[in-house]
Amino acid sequence: MNLKMLLQNLAPKAYGDLAVDGTVGGVGFDPAKLVWQGVRAKVVRCTLEGGEIRAKEVGAPTAVSGDRLSDGDEFFVAGTEAINNWRAIRTGTVSGTIRYHVYF
Secondary structure, eight states: OOHHHHHTTOOEEEEEEEEEOOOTTOBOOOGGGGEETTEEOSEEEEEEEESOEEEESSSOOBTTBSEEEOTTOEEEEESHHHHHHOEEEESSSSOEEEEEEEEO
């Protein structure tokens, strides 16, 4: 399924900036942004700026384990469980920033 089809019946209701650093176990989305009027987020659309990162929806990412993402990459995380479990960590010495919109 492409991103346009996935988002056509959803509305963006929250925005966040996530600093992806070297925190052991990775960092995740701000939980306060994942619920809107009692409804849980369906999709998070993200763009990475800065340093390369690795991310996982299951388990903790490391600098060498997880999906590799680079500056300028756009991606999405779909489904409540995947969104809640998603974590990222930088691969080197340069942190990245994920700019994200949350859809309900």
